[in-house]
Amino acid sequence: MKPCGSSWQTSAVSDDTKHGLRIRPGSPADAPVILDMLDSAVAWMNARGNTEQWGTVPYSQTSGGAARIERYTTVNSPYVAELDGVPAGALVLDSGPNPQMPIPAAGEPERYVRLLISDRRHAGLGIGAALLAHAVEETRRAGAGLLRVDCWAGGGGELVAYYERNGFAPTDSFLSGTWPGQVLARRVG
Numbered sequence: 001m002k003p004c005g006s007s008w009q010t011s012a013v014s015d016d017t018k019h020g021l022r023i024r025p026g027s028p029a030d031a032p033v034i035l036d037m038l039d040s041a042v043a044w045m046n047a048r049g050n051t052e053q054w055g056t057v058p059y060s061q062t063s064g065g066a067a068r069i070e071r072y073t074t075v076n077s078p079y080v081a082e083l084d085g086v087p088a089g090a091l092v093l094d095s096g097p098n099p100q101m102p103i104p105a106a107g108e109p110e111r112y113v114r115l116l117i118s119d120r121r122h123a124g125l126g127i128g129a130a131l132l133a134h135a136v137e138e139t140r141r142a143g144a145g146l147l148r149v150d151c152w153a154g155g156g157g158e159l160v161a162y163y164e165r166n167g168f169a170p171t172d173s174f175l176s177g178t179w180p181g182q183v184l185a186r187r188v189g
Helices: 028-047 065-074 128-143 156-167
Strands: 014-016 021-025 077-083 086-094 111-118 144-152 169-178 179-187
Touching: 021 128, 028 065, 028 077, 028 111, 065 179, 077 128, 086 128, 111 128, 128 144, 144 156, 156 169, 156 179
Parallel strands: 111 144
Antiparallel strands: 014 021, 021 077, 077 086, 086 111, 144 179, 169 179
16 A cells, blocks of 8 residues: 555546555445445444444434435545455545534635545555545645545544544544544645
């Protein structure tokens, strides 16, 4: 896997053929597989005792869950990581955070990670890091100098630490109801 700070190809499709990883633009046809990944992630988190991050209901069955993924694949910029031709992760980029979240505007052009998910069957292979590296390249390609993401800040901060290991720095903390969140940012040049 390419390290998170390395440069991916500048085409819309990224390939790491040595590892069989390819990142391609997503489409509405990818919505069912993304929902499956999200449902598996909820089950995996719940099995580890984490019921606070995404709750206990499969994502596809939450109010608005399927519609949100449909929007992500039609309105936003989705990307799918394939490992040897099999979908193994997904990334959704936007021009800013969800306006319904209590997250301050960046005050400059940015790309914003709305979703990062990897298939639990491929955990530990660096798929999330590869997708984040692709997000950096897409941010550069868009002419923006800032890539941001928000995540759950509970659970001892494990998810925040994951983004820090991938080159992001914490900026703003927030609460969405009782859900603790953290915004992280990465400068791209």
